[in-house]
């Protein structure tokens with residue numbers, strides 16, 4: 001079992017290990033005198049794990065627990081789902097003293113966090129991430145969001161969870177492609193901060209090192225988010241590959257999963273930067289090889305000028321400048337500001 005303490009506007013623990021789902025009730029009870037708990041999940045995850053979570057909550061004396069589920073997938077990460085959550089919380093008389101639990105992947109975590117941050121202007125919530133992606137990345141750091149048709153995560157808040165429980169055993173039921181989506185974010189963490197992690201990712205006995213890998217990613221995220229909770233500087237490094245990824249997801253009508261889009265985004269932006277002479281040759285190929293180990297795609301057929309246009313609506317643009325994250329080497333990334341016109345040319349020429 002490993003533990004990471006995150007000290008931001010809220011201080012909280014992230015636990016990484018086996019068996020955390022069944023002890024969730026007592027761990028939450030140690031922090032909370034809530035009378036009511038609302039659990040939010042998607043249909044797939046609820047069928048697998050909600051029963052065990054509810055049993056654990058009841059054992060810990062939470063007698064008034066309710067469960068809301070929505071259809072799985074990115075298409076549910078919307079204001080419409082958030083609105084249903086508000087009605088559900090109100091209908092179950094959730095108060096500011098009660099707690100909300102997000103049980104699921106990044107979609108459940110992001111939309112539940114968003115609803116928790118806005119319902120009654122803030123109800124405490126716990127993240128119990130059930131995908132690799134959610135355990136290494138989305139459950140920590142307090143970015144919450146919903147998508148708009150025209151762009152990814154365009155509505156959201158910064159609202160830290162009160163506890164994060166990463167139960168590695170829950171990953172046993174993940175289909176391989178969904179596990180591999182998470183590997184894209186692990187590759188990102190290695191590429192921006194930790195060459196050893198990057199190499200560990202590429203090792204054949206990857207699964208044996210999951211606790212160590214999740215712990216390393218969460219620790220990197222903790223360090224970055226503690227320095228820049230509100231994404232005005234260093235935190236932008238966590239966006240390596242993401243501006244393009246978000247454009248790809250949007251262009252696909254959210255049918256291309258986030259992890260796959262991030263894999264394409266990291267490789268494409270690094271290739272474009274190498275072609276422009278901004279980063280050394282060879283890094284994109286190293287990234288590409290790491291992605292291929294997880295059958296992650298590394299290129300797209302979408303028209304680059306259309307993608308560049310969508311990129312300009314994402315969060316890394318500030319007036320006439322856009323911040324592009326680039327790896328100078330595996331293990332070290334930098335924020336490279338570009339004028340908007342130069343960025344469009346950079347994407348159109350570099351991503352063909």
Ligand SMILES: NC(=O)c1ccc[n+]([C@@H]2O[C@H](COP(=O)([O-])OP(=O)(O)OC[C@H]3O[C@@H](n4cnc5c(N)ncnc54)[C@H](O)[C@@H]3O)[C@@H](O)[C@H]2O)c1
Pocket residue numbers: 042043044045048072073074077104105106107108110130131132133134137138139140141142143144153170171172173174175178181182257258259
């Ligand atoms: N807030 C952040 O910092 C942050 C960071 C990274 C990604 N994200 C967001 O996370 C989302 C992607 O998350 P994701 O990849 O977890 O997708 P997801 O939540 O859609 O989960 C993927 C699929 O796996 C299923 N699933 C989840 N856990 C399972 C389990 N244990 N066993 C079997 N099936 C399971 C789900 O039902 C779903 O169909 C995107 O919306 C992305 O923008 C947010």
Ligand SMILES: O=C(O)C(=O)C[C@@H](O)[C@H](O)[C@H](O)COP(=O)(O)O
Pocket residue numbers: 137141143145152153185231235238239242315
């Ligand atoms: O926590 C962060 O900061 C990240 O950028 C992590 C990303 O992996 C994640 O996909 C995040 O949701 C992207 O944020 P956005 O602000 O670019 O929407």
Ligand SMILES: [Zn+2]
Pocket residue numbers: 137185242258262
């Ligand atoms: Zn991401």
